[in-house]
Amino acid sequence: MKNKLYDSKKIENKIYKLWEKSGYFNPDKLPGKRNKTFTIIMPPPNANGALHFGHALFISLQDMMIRYQRMRGKKTLWLPGADHAGFETQVVYHKKIEKEGRSFWNIPREQLYKEIKKFTLSNKKNMERQLKKLGASCDWSRKKFTLDKDIIEKTQETFKKLYQDGLIYRVQKPIHWCSKHQTTLSDLEIKHEERNDKLYYIKYRIANSKNFIEIATTRPETIPADIAIAVNPKSKWKNFIGKKAINPLTKEEISIIADSSVDLSFGTGALKITPFHDPVDFEIWQKHQKEIEIKHPYSIIDQFGKMNEKAGPKLAGLKINEARQKAIEMLKTNLVKEPENYKHQVAVCYKCGTTIEPRIMMQWFIKMTEKPKSGGNSLRDNAVKAVKSGKIKFIPKRFEKVFFHWMKNLHDWNISRQIVWGIRIPAYQCENCKKWIISKTKPLKCSNCQKTKFIQETDVFDTWFSSGQWPFLSLGYPNKKDFKTFYPTDVMETGWDILFFWVARMIIFGIYRTNNVPFRAVYLHGLVRDKNRQKMSKSKGNVIDPLDIAETYGTDAVRMSLITNAIPGNDPIISEDKIKGYRNFTTKIWNIARFISLKYEPEFKNIKPSLTTKDKNNLKQLKIIQNKITKYMDSYKFHLAAQEIYQYIWHNFADKIIESSKEKLNSENLIDRATAFSVNMKIMTTCLKLLHPFMPFITEEIWQQLQIKNKKLLMIEDWPS
């Protein structure tokens, strides 16, 4: 500690290697008797780009928890991994290919898979390096990838079990379709955008009559696919029920039916029924199939969002928006009045913002609210029960409400994706009798008709289907010793933005497969924002690279600023100024250590310190502080723990205690000098321990330089108590 400044660049790599070499990241190699385990499964970062501040936040928080529990004498496992992140990675790669001027859709499936795999694996390697740079004390010997062979097999096994339990079905239903990426999406993968559209009032002539019925629609271009008109039985159109109307574009006769779900107070009280282009219409059609003349609804929009030939010669080939204008032109004489401006929510793809087109497609679904054949509650009810009973606790607690609210409105989950990057749905269809056989490999013959020709399902799983099984799969469910030792895990630390995507699914599948909760606590952090409360994004140009800034100010400073600003469930606000402030703190700590060490004299060894009342009070106060910090740590108030130790070290220890010890340190009396030194030393070593989970590098480096008997690594020292 000769230099005035702490040189993080020189020290961090060295210290990380020291830790790695010790083997203590691995719970099996930790010294001493450790009866209690403490486990965190790392949310596997998506292997499709560099780490950002969100990653740095969760690494800091989880590493802090792990380091704390390790020092508390627990057998700690922090299991790292990486996620192939199916759709998201394919979207990233899609963009890359477009940039290169290649045509995404012309690449054969196998080649595309290979390319994305190469891309992902190289990202994954890079990511691991970055995690180490941030000081992650996770057990690399246990790292897992969502596309490891055993993970894939077990994921498919869960699918099979669900199928046998009657919880999987394949059916033609309305789904969300992204025409940019050519796949269906789950309810969660769409967001709603406010749009200003027009509400058109259009009259349909009643067959063999001079009367008209009027409907209101925002989508006149879908009129060629109308198969009926539904009216509220209390509306003024009630006399037309059972008659036929003329589709103004196709001139076909369509049935007029009654349905009370048609809102009287909206539009005209009559609704055109276009089952293949609107989920509500689909439902109404299903209810009234018998009364409707046209038996087979059809689609007039293709997968690319263009009108197909069934839309009629004038509309075919047009994009939806163009078709809308054209249709209105064609319908001029049927317009009842000027269209109204209409503000409403439109579903768009959460990744690319493309308007979601409702389509009717064959997809695989999971029943969330029905009981499995093998008995027990529905997937949903079990998950709700686990949280209600307190088996799983949310921090902060208010997210339990959010969780219940979501669970209450849960629909069946579409898990098919028409992409290549993912785990293939293990299903084969007999070409002859069309029976589906759930199997990882091609079946020998059809169990129904004995024929031997099959078509393999090309869809892959929604990525969250496999991620949702991560805690027990990554621990080697069901037979591995790790699963038996470390499951259920202790804390799931992740962002609240993936509460539904991930946390809810982990609870659901964890209970379904293991009969036990996957974790006892869910700690939710927020989204890292800049000092203007803005989300960091490339397009805004406000992205701070955590590794760049760690290079400048030291990883410890970055970690400390993240943890002190991370209030559970709130968005932490990070700015360079804040990080700079904690860099200054590292300098302070460094100089505290320097100062204390400089005052060491070899003769002190033979002196018994004689503590003054003031010394005793200082040590007593230290004890109070350390207890307070421990209490904060145990109640998930990490930001308070961090702020407490920061305040104490700088404004109590350095500003007051050390300052006032100077007089004695310079005294003629050896005992006075030795006493002052030993008190300072005692406080400092305690502080280093208390600070270690937050700022592991500098504390370990100082620890290594101190003259201490029977010195171990600071990372496995006992937490002060």
Added chain:
RNA sequence: GGGCGUUUAGCUCAGUGGUAGAGCGCUUCGUUGACAUCGAAGAGGUCGGAGGUUCAAUCCCUCCAACGCCCACCA
């Protein structure tokens, strides 16, 4: 349409049933003295508004306002 959250010092935010805290910024002073990436001293807030519970409310309850977020198949 449902639900959730926020409102505290110039800025960004902590916090607590008992006459308010931090960081940054600001003012004044101080460097051969561990640290100027520092130290000392200081200015600055009727804790969004109204009512209620209480001996006591910034904190609990009710209502209101502003802002933000999530969920949702009303054309």
